[in-house]
Amino acid sequence: MADQSTSEASEASPEGIPSQKTPGHPTAKSSPRGAAARGSSKRTAPIKSTPEEAASGSALPQGVISRRRLLGTAGATGLALGAAGGAAGYAAAPSEKSTPLTSLGTDRAMFHGKHQPGITEALQARGHLAAFDLAPGAGRKEAAALLRRWSAIAERLMAGEAAPHDDTGVARDAGPSALTITFGFGNSFFSRTGLEKQRPSALDPLPDFSSDRLDKSRSDGDLWVQIGADDALVAFHALRAIQKDAGGAARLRWQMNGFNRSPGATAHPMTARNLMGQIDGTRNPKPADPDFDRRIFVPASGDPAWMANGSYAVVRRIRMLLDDWEKLSLQAQEAVIGRRKSDGAPLSGGTETTAMDLEKSGADGTPVVPLNAHARITRPDRNGGAAMLRRPFSFHDGFDADGTPDAGLLFICWQADPLRGFVPVQRKLDRGDALSPYIRHEASGLFAVPGGAAEGEYVGQRLLEG
Template sequence: MSTQQPTRREPEDNPGKDGRTDSPQDSSPSPGARISRRRLLGTAGAAGAAGLVAGGAAGAYAAEATRSDPEPLTSVGSTTVSFHGRHQAGITTPLQAHGHLVAFDLAPGADRKAAAALLRRWSRTAGQLTEGEAPPDDTGIALDAGPSALTVTFGFGRTFFGRAGLKEQLPEALAPLPDFASDALEAGRSNGDLWIQIGANDGLVAFHALRALQREARGTARLRWQMNGFNRTPGATGHPMTARNLMGQIDGTNNPKPSDEDFQRRIFVPATGEPAWMAHGSYAVVRRIRMLLDSWDHLSLERQEKVVGRRKSDGAPLSGGAEDTPVRLDKVNGDGSLAIAGAAHVRVAAPASNQGAAMLRRPFSYHDGFREDGAPDAGLLFIAWQADPMKGFVPVQRKLDLGDDLSRFLRHEASALFAVPGGCAPGEYVGQALLEG
């Protein structure tokens, strides 16, 4: 899981068309940005609210709880993330509170030309929505809300290329994922021709984007599956913290960081990569992983920590230190036992245990009600980003299959792999180099 960060997002390189450099994908509203109906209510209050989001918010929000007057948008609502840039947004963007994952299959008779028209429509609408603008024929679902860090990310599944007559452009890295021992996959909730990831810090804003894009797919693509997820809302803690999963564990401490020297090489396809249309893109592995929470919750705290290899309270490795202290896999306790057990999750998943294999995990939690036995149908919508799945997700998952204590409490029920091309400049659309090249 990716590290939870403040509402303001880290800048990214976003060179535009013809090699020029656009402004970074800053999360703050740009001074010259258009003020839409959705943003009009709150831009004046954004600066004052920023301090609340950074810290001390709990008391302030409690004091305001009994007010009946409408409040202006806070910095959470007014945050924008540009749709345009070298990379698509939603990959290194800080985790949002609400997410939708949706896959489509091309409708019978829909060809390459129809797919290009759809991606053109989708990109235009996503660009409007991420700026807080209502597209034509808007439903009004989020009319009075700000953009709330909305991101929309598009990808192509392996089956898309055959159906669109683009087999010669199929990337080698989009080969089917191998079977894993932990798989219990449902075909109807796996794979797909086209994929959209939507994230926002407001639930109505996220649903608004989902609805707008689904409407525009009519006649060209049919819904295959859809999943809904959530994370902690930015500003809900006294200071920025790594997110917790539904097992209560701090999750994402060991994620690659944009400041790492090899981050770009691990996560993004290079400009000279193959195929050429995937330059600056990435590959997303999507897995719906149900957690056996009833079984997990019955473990003692000590046992839970040994299964994971980190303290539950603060995420510090059992080899000592604080959350960000590097894990010492060679650390031995006074009785001669390994401080981090041989089958502990952090040991088995560590890059040092997998010839340096790493991926950027940026998931959402989910809860889809309860199963017939009363157990929660809940877990993780796992999304892993890497330049090559065979060097990122696949070797790590194979290692986890061989002996990870945490795997006994997980069920992998859906799986998909998508090629996510680089971003686009204003006036262009995502996938244009593929569909018009």
């Protein structure tokens, strides 16, 4: 798990994944301001609702109050942003002095764009994964209405605003907090909606692996939702809004909660550590790499057309057998991974980013990096160039009756084609990874994640209305 995962959400990343504070990145800093000032600034256009949705109450209500405005987070800086928009808004909500949001709360990702949010953004501190199955009798029409509603919710919540209707108020005193909401389709979605001819071949079920101990009730699903944020309440607020607005169209199949280190928790930007204490993410593909898009995203000319600029997400719940792992000596742990635990440098020497010397031998003539070390086996150059962008969350779901921790990694990897990304690497790991005795794959899913929605569109519109 060490060499292919993503970097920590921090001000800068040694792996090259842009942080929430990087100018020009889809995640941009949003200055603290009220609803009126926000209306006068540049932002994406709202998703239009159908007459049926308006009648059913799922359309966006006019004049919905921002969750930040409810707590008066806009002060004089908000008033200065736009006189025209401010005059109407502050007539209804008198201005009052308040402490502006911190930089952590104002970080904002954009809903509309070439790609969906939640793929190239830096790791967030809190995450929720959920899968839904369409309800009996629900088909393409109901799925389209659901994705339209969910897209409207995502657009508003990611902007730091209240849910379109029946907002719970859980996050009313917080800003966007780098919230991202991502949607995908499982293999079964296409038969449920009569869209079998549009099912991508890359979405064929993953092969069985010898290390699998899969719980089918926590695997797969018609629809997949990934939620991430730098504030736990903001993330839960989004999860609850999505779950509530599924209505009668879809039913929750499974849901998992995860976390990462909070941005700013370390003295300087660092690659994240997993629950084994290992630096995890050194060799993640970088958006600056010339072949990054080719490896991670479906090309604009790809097949099927509705997946243009999309990606495929493999999701695995990997339990770490921490009691067994922690019995190993430091030297034994480093031999399993192939890297120093202290700083992530390869056992062949150098720093974290130094290229691993696979030919270097010790005084006894054996390779310094063991032949079955995890970092050696997962190297792209040892797997036909196979690469995937890993963006995981750690999880801890309590303890078993004997005190064994139910903890590990919510593994999420992104690639243009899982048959060339995840599958060959996992097959090789299956045949002799030194890490295998200390982990167990307990749930699995593969989802087609379409490209981002243009302004006025909803996610998946090109599939459902094409």
